[in-house]
Amino acid sequence: MKERTKKSYKFARKTTLYITSLLTVCFAIFLVLTNTFNFWALLGFFLITYAISFFIIQYRVERFIYSRVKKIYDDLTLLESASLRKHPITTDMATLTQEIDKFARDKKLEIETLKVREEYRKEFLGNISHELKTPLFTVQGYVLTLLDGAMDDEKIRSKYLERANKGVERLIYIVQDLDMITKLEVGDLSLSIEPFDIVELVEGVFDLLEMKSAKKKITLTFDMNYPNPIMVSADKERIRQVLTNLVVNSIKYGRIKGTTEISIENLIKNKVIVRVTDNGEGIAKANIPRLFERFYRIDKSGSRKEGGSGLGLSIVKHIIEAHDEKIYVESELSVGSEFSFTLEKLK
Numbered sequence: 353m354k355e356r357t358k359k360s361y362k363f364a365r366k367t368t369l370y371i372t373s374l375l376t377v378c379f380a381i382f383l384v385l386t387n388t389f390n391f392w393a394l395l396g397f398f399l400i401t402y403a404i405s406f407f408i409i410q411y412r413v414e415r416f417i418y419s420r421v422k423k424i425y426d427d428l429t430l431l432e433s434a435s436l437r438k439h440p441i442t443t444d445m446a447t448l449t450q451e452i453d454k455f456a457r458d459k460k461l462e463i464e465t466l467k468v469r470e471e472y473r474k475e476f477l478g479n480i481s482h483e484l485k486t487p488l489f490t491v492q493g494y495v496l497t498l499l500d501g502a503m504d505d506e507k508i509r510s511k512y513l514e515r516a517n518k519g520v521e522r523l524i525y526i527v528q529d530l531d532m533i534t535k536l537e538v539g540d541l542s543l544s545i546e547p548f549d550i551v552e553l554v555e556g557v558f559d560l561l562e563m564k565s566a567k568k569k570i571t572l573t574f575d576m577n578y579p580n581p582i583m584v585s586a587d588k589e590r591i592r593q594v595l596t597n598l599v600v601n602s603i604k605y606g607r608i609k610g611t612t613e614i615s616i617e618n619l620i621k622n623k624v625i626v627r628v629t630d631n632g633e634g635i636a637k638a639n640i641p642r643l644f645e646r647f648y649r650i651d652k653s654g655s656r657k658e659g660g661s662g663l664g665l666s667i668v669k670h671i672i673e674a675h676d677e678k679i680y681v682e683s684e685l686s687v688g689s690e691f692s693f694t695l696e697k698l699k
């Protein structure tokens with residue numbers, strides 16, 4: 353396909369003017385020296401020289417620039433710069449420079465995005481291996497001790513096997529979280545939106561976590577009686593996961609004999625806000641902005657009382673955002689935390 357060429361005459365015009373002026377001055381001097389000065393002859397000389405030079409220069413410039421510029425365009429097109437091909441090829445250097453500038457800027461942005469992604473990938477892999485190492489070594493420790501003779505003692509055997517099993521359970525838990533977060537991050541997880549009663553869902557989550565909360569004597573409760581169903585439209589299983597993660601956290605980071613309270617309020621006409629409030633250890637202001645990051649934990653020491661994958665809140669945020677809803681957190685150290693999220697309400 354032949355490229356269209358947008359012509360620019362500025363360069364030829366100016367160059368021709370310089371050359372013609374110079375030649376005319378020389379010609380005028382010649383006429384004066386030979387005593388044959390004639391204004392009309394000089395004007396004629398100027399015009400003819402101007403016309404001839406203009407055509408030659410314009411022709412040469414076009415040939416020259418066109419071939420070079422076309423090569424640049426071709427080279428850039430090879431680099432898949434689709435945006436360049438949309439415009440006609442131009443002999444105007446300013447436009448070309450602009451386009452190449454834009455091309456360079458786009459590429460720089462692309463490279464920066466790739467670098468960020470690469471950083472993220474490295475960090476992700478580093479975090480995963482770090483997370484998996486601890487439980488793996490725990491399991492290996494118990495198994496090796498058993499093999500070394502501890503299995504002959506029946507009491508120790510079952511105790512160590514139980515502990516090894518705990519480690520395996522933790523591994524499974526981490527892998528499940530990883531699986532979920534990967535699906536969420538590649539956008540693989542399609543939501544199946546359906547109407548359901550959020551009050552009933554919360555009750556289900558409370559029932560499921562009753563044993564866990566009982567261990568710390570934490571009361572799981574609603575802020576008031578909800579005698580009627582509150583119908584919302586969302587992915588029920590994902591919202592169950594959100595509530596589970598939030599309530600599990602409120603238990604993990606809650607104080608002994610504390611309370612986790614859930615409230616469901618109308619926000620605006622078609623939205624409800626679900627709040628999960630605890631009176632646990634709370635979160636320092638400085639840590640709040642990073643809370644939803646993958647693997648972010650406030651207590652980074654290996655001797656954490658409460659082992660999680662550090663993915664819980666990250667999963668929560670992904671799910672809520674996939675619903676185009678909002679999640680909020682308010683917390684004060686040693687007072688407690690409140691995590692809340694919005695949901696689409698059904699009439």
Ligand code: ADP
Pocket residue numbers: 601602604605606630632633634635643648649650651659660661662663664665666688689
């Ligand atoms: P983890 O698996 O460590 O619980 P999360 O993503 O669920 O990971 O939470 C990240 C961090 O946020 C936790 O390590 C904890 O320090 C803090 N956190 C989460 N929920 C609460 C809460 N209800 N009260 C106090 N701190 C919390």
